[in-house]
Amino acid sequence: xxxxxxxxxxxxxxxxxxxxxxxxxxxxLVTLADPNGIIGRxxxxxxxxxxxxxxxxxxxxxxxxxIVAYYIILAITKALGDRRLxxxxxxxxxxxxxxxxxxxxxxxLIAIAKRIGINILQAKNPPRIPVKIxxxxxxxxxxxxxxxxxxxxxxxxxxxGEPKYRIVNQIVHxxxxxxxxxxxxxxxxxxxxxxxxxxxxxxxxxxxELSHIIDxxxxxxxxxxxxxxxxxxxxxxxxxxxxxxxxxxxPPCMSKIIEALRAGENxxxxxxxxxTAFLARIGMDVEEILGLFKNVPDFNEKIARYQxxxxxxxxxxxxxxxxxxxxxxxxxxxxxxxxxxxxxNPLVVYRRNILRSKYRKGTSSGKNKND
Amino acid sequence: xxxxxxxxxxxxxxxxxxxxxxGCLEEPAYIHxxxxxxxxLGETTYRRHLSFPSMTMLYKFIIENPPLHLxxxxxxxxxxxxxxxxxxxxxxxxxxxxxxxxxxxxxxSTITFCTRCGKSFEGTYKQCPSCGSTNVIAYPxxxxxxxxxxxxxxxxxxxxxxxxxxxxxxxxxxxxxxxxHVKCSDDEILDLTSDERRELAxxxxxxxxxxxxxxxxxxxxxxxxFVSQEYGIRKRIFMDLDHKxxxxxxxxxxxxxxxxxxxxxxxxRVDIDTVVTMDISRLSRFxxxxxxxxxxxxxxxxxxxxxxxxDFSPWDGTVVIKPVVDFSGLPVLGNKLNLKTGIPIRVKTYxxxxxxxxxxxxxENVERVEIRKCMMYS
Ligand code: SF4
Ligand SMILES: [Zn+2]
Numbered sequence: 032x033x034x035x036x037x038x039x040x041x042x043x044x045x046x047x048x049x050x051x052x053x054x055x056x057x058x059x060l061v062t063l064a065d066p067n068g069i070i071g072r073x074x075x076x077x078x079x080x081x082x083x084x085x086x087x088x089x090x091x092x093x094x095x096x097x098i099v100a101y102y103i104i105l106a107i108t109k110a111l112g113d114r115r116l117x118x119x120x121x122x123x124x125x126x127x128x129x130x131x132x133x134x135x136x137x138x139x140l141i142a143i144a145k146r147i148g149i150n151i152l153q154a155k156n157p158p159r160i161p162v163k164i165x166x167x168x169x170x171x172x173x174x175x176x177x178x179x180x181x182x183x184x185x186x187x188x189x190x191x192g193e194p195k196y197r198i199v200n201q202i203v204h205x206x207x208x209x210x211x212x213x214x215x216x217x218x219x220x221x222x223x224x225x226x227x228x229x230x231x232x233x234x235x236x237x238x239x240e241l242s243h244i245i246d247x248x249x250x251x252x253x254x255x256x257x258x259x260x261x262x263x264x265x266x267x268x269x270x271x272x273x274x275x276x277x278x279x280x281x282p283p284c285m286s287k288i289i290e291a292l293r294a295g296e297n298x299x300x301x302x303x304x305x306x307t308a309f310l311a312r313i314g315m316d317v318e319e320i321l322g323l324f325k326n327v328p329d330f331n332e333k334i335a336r337y338q339x340x341x342x343x344x345x346x347x348x349x350x351x352x353x354x355x356x357x358x359x360x361x362x363x364x365x366x367x368x369x370x371x372x373x374x375x376n377p378l379v380v381y382r383r384n385i386l387r388s389k390y391r392k393g394t395s396s397g398k399n400k401n402d
Numbered sequence: 403x404x405x406x407x408x409x410x411x412x413x414x415x416x417x418x419x420x421x422x423x424x425g426c427l428e429e430p431a432y433i434h435x436x437x438x439x440x441x442x443l444g445e446t447t448y449r450r451h452l453s454f455p456s457m458t459m460l461y462k463f464i465i466e467n468p469p470l471h472l473x474x475x476x477x478x479x480x481x482x483x484x485x486x487x488x489x490x491x492x493x494x495x496x497x498x499x500x501x502x503x504x505x506x507x508x509x510x511s512t513i514t515f516c517t518r519c520g521k522s523f524e525g526t527y528k529q530c531p532s533c534g535s536t537n538v539i540a541y542p543x544x545x546x547x548x549x550x551x552x553x554x555x556x557x558x559x560x561x562x563x564x565x566x567x568x569x570x571x572x573x574x575x576x577x578x579x580x581x582x583h584v585k586c587s588d589d590e591i592l593d594l595t596s597d598e599r600r601e602l603a604x605x606x607x608x609x610x611x612x613x614x615x616x617x618x619x620x621x622x623x624x625x626x627x628f629v630s631q632e633y634g635i636r637k638r639i640f641m642d643l644d645h646k647x648x649x650x651x652x653x654x655x656x657x658x659x660x661x662x663x664x665x666x667x668x669x670x671r672v673d674i675d676t677v678v679t680m681d682i683s684r685l686s687r688f689x690x691x692x693x694x695x696x697x698x699x700x701x702x703x704x705x706x707x708x709x710x711x712x713d714f715s716p717w718d719g720t721v722v723i724k725p726v727v728d729f730s731g732l733p734v735l736g737n738k739l740n741l742k743t744g745i746p747i748r749v750k751t752y753x754x755x756x757x758x759x760x761x762x763x764x765x766e767n768v769e770r771v772e773i774r775k776c777m778m779y780s
């Protein structure tokens with residue numbers, strides 16, 4: 032089977048500089064990022080689609096143009112420094128890739144995984160699971176993708192809500208997790224998201240040079256109400272985002288910790304961790320979370336900031352943490368209710384409360400992120 | 403004037419000190435990066451956030467102040483003595499699994515002693531059912547068979563970590579009381595997050611396993627088919643079924659009833675405390691330290707478990723104790739004792755220490771004690 036990579040779907044693994052050199056000799060990413068040029072317009076169009084929650088779309092452009100547009104978008108998001116936007120772009124592109132990944136052959140999937148730095152092997156003697164008997168002989172699910180277990184744990188972290196992605200439901204042997212053609216592309220999608228976020232983080236951008244297209248992008252973001260999004264949104268992946276922090280919708284455990292924070296009580300490490308993870312997940316930014324910690328007795332701004340950034344996924348492994356599950360909260364003595372709140376994680380309780388309260392624009396009970 | 407130290411406490415301190423003077427603590431990797439926690443004999447609270455640049459300094463401290471319990475953090479820190487997790491500068495943590503024998507059926511009976519009226523009751527009570535006093539002592543009855551079961555589970559964990567995850571530096575410790583710790587310190591696992599550790603814990607306990615995903619039953623006939631070369635959990639269940647004679651050969655394949663597979667899964671669960679595994683700042687007992695709940699030594703164990711509690715005591719010889727309760731035929735670490743309040747009896751040192759630590763007797767006199775040097779069973 033041949034490896035054929037359609038870069039329209041995987042622009043993040045393309046070498047943009049060689050493409051520009053070959054296709055547009057003498058041009059640079061900056062010159063191609065003209066907001067009125069073909070590629071600049073396409074980049075802005077894609078950006079608009081992304082912030083409106085649509086998919087990337089095929090467009091009329093060539094693979095080369097799509098690749099350059101992708102890198103222009105990365106440059107714009109980097110220049111804007113908007114973490115939420117960066118995540119949104121990364122997720123949109125990884126979803127876009129997934130649509131194609133699902134139909135790729137094994138060598139192509141492996142080639143793409145390797146290109147984004149994942150240590151993946153094709154098993155010579157893959158585990159096979161007989162699933163049915165057809166005319167007397169068994170049909171198998173084959174698991175040819177061998178992924179190092181640490182990578183698997185990392186990339187499956189957001190998917191553990193679905194049993195088929197949990198490591199407990201995989202075949203694990205000598206340090207490798209064996210995956211089939213159903214599970215692996217989804218794991219790869221997760222890996223691509225974090226790869227793109229890293230790409231943005233590592234990008235060097237001189238915003239002055241791109242000021243025209245950045246201004247245009249700001250305008251689009253403004254028109255699409257990006258800066259005043261008030262509604263609760265679910266992306267298709269179940270990612271939960273809102274700019275409003277509604278303290279009234281907090282589950283009892285989190286309200287209790289917030290109260291303790293405001294009262295300047297000394298909290299356990301676990302309580303601090305879980306509230307920080309919770310607040311970061313519901314969209315509070317570092318400064319605001321920091322503000323809540325100001326009253327604790329041993330407050331040290333530098334350390335607190337470092338920790339919050341770490342938990343919020345802005346540092347180190349860049350993994351955004353989840354607050355503890357209700358079960359863990361209970362075992363840590365952090366759950367104040369006798370039964371449960373009807374969900375397995377406080378985050379879910381919050382989301383449900385928010386949806387129930389039918390949040391409307393500008394209600395006074397919420398706290399505006401941009402205030 | 404200072405308060406007179408009870409002779410009981412004095413004896414315990416001296417026995418513990420003598421033991422620690424033999425230098426049998428197992429040195430953890432990077433001792434200077436570990437947080438040390440202790441509860442000293444005669445004190446009721448823990449001291450945390452201690453740090454020692456070397457074992458020599460640690461010994462100096464504990465020989466001066468013999469600890470009832472001695473712990474180090476599974477985590478490595480820049481500054482282990484900082485009070486706050488953030489300020490400590492986390493660098494990674496060993497991977498821990500905790501098995502408690504009292505989770506097994508028939509392994510969690512207790513006798514409650516009232517030290518006021520001297521009566522005893524089966525079961526656990528916060529207050530004396532007879533006189534209402536809260537001066538009660540819960541005395542666990544765990545026979546060594548329960549310890550053996552816990553040991554077998556600990557060995558299972560070790561095998562899964564080795565076979566499935568390819569990990570190498572794995573040690574199994576008897577906790578000195580009624581459980582086992584499995585500690586893995588391979589470089590690969592040090593930086594695992596709490597959530598990732600939870601997933602590993604689930605892999606081992608099989609919580610969250612969806613049998614239909616991993617062992618899809620062939621519809622209608624409700625059978626599961628295996629191939630001759632299985633891996634991971636399927637291999638373990640395959641072997642277990644084979645062992646139990648529940649596999650049928652079908653040409654190059656094997657089949658088993660789905661129900662038998664489900665039972666086998668139940669038999670292969672390992673009941674671990676997930677919270678311990680997830681806690682990356684856990685304090686765990688030093689190998690070679692004395693567990694102050696029992697007076698037995700936290701010992702690493704290998705292919706074979708020693709055959710009795712006595713093998714985990716460093717003390718030979720006898721002591722004279724004065725019971726503070728009445729009970730005839732009390733099981734104490736595999737011995738049966740008749741206790742009569744205030745009537746001194748001579749017992750083996752480890753038995754006396756055990757009862758003294760439980761609060762059921764006071765050590766009156768240490769007659770002759772020898773210390774066995776550094777018992778290691780692995
Ligand atoms: S059940 Fe969960 S959400 Fe509800 S109070 Fe407890 S921890 Fe919080
Ligand atoms: Zn009583």
